Amino acid sequence: MSFVWIALNALRVLSIFSLVLVISTCIIVNVKGFTSLGQSNIIFQFLNRCVIGIEALILILVEIGWPRIFGWFPVLQSWTFFGFLQAITGSFILGYDSGINSYSFLGYSLFIFIIIPGWFVFIIGIIYILLGVFGGQRLKQQRQIGGRSEKSRPPPYTV
Template sequence: MSYIWIALNALRVLSIFSLVLVISTCVIVNAKGFSSLGQSNVIFQFMNRTAIGVEALILILVEIGIPKIFGWFPVLNSWTFFGFLQVITGSLILGYDSGINSYSFLGYSLYIFIIVPGWFVFIIGIIYIILGIIGGQPLKQRRQLGGRSEKSRPPPYTV
């Protein structure tokens, strides 16, 4: 087992963890803000949080490696685009400071619970963009279970 394999899979685990936190914050904020749906921009923030939650779920499925997802979204096979989506997700989470995502509406502890996953996803997205630009597919193949891709395995021993 190499250090690169461990680091890349640790990044995968952190990415999945941060995306699960994003989904949970989307659900919590939408549940708390549901009673305020009639107010000015709250309906759009509600729809935005729902879209962010669905996007985070799709990104988790990509991280787990469900192959059918790549048939629906083939561009997600690139770490650069995957990281770009995480940066956008983090930016959308961090960009709101009014309506249902405000400090005065949510309170201090819930507001911090939203901000931390936003920064977490944003930073992990930047790391994925850099890894996609530097290493691309070879790094993605090194992250597979066993640490090597099928092409790099030695041929079986024959007598």
């Protein structure tokens, strides 16, 4: 095992963990803010968090390599786009409306529980963008678990 393989799979584990935290924060904030759902823009915040939770679930499926997900979303095979989606998800979490995401409404511990996964997903997204731009498919092949390694692949077709 090489250092690159360990680092890339550690990034995968951190990404899955942070996305699970995103789903849990979406659920917690929706449950906490459900009582004020009749107010003007709370319904859109509720729907926004539902979409963020579904997006995080799709990104988890991509991270674990669920093969059928690529048939539905082939663009997710690119680490650059995957990182872009994670960075956007983190910025959506960090940009929750101040009415529902305020220290006075949520309390200190719940407020921190929402902010930390937002930054975590945002930073991991930036790392994936950089890896996609500078490493691309070469790094993706080095990260594979149980698959053929880069050394056992046949040479590329040349004319």
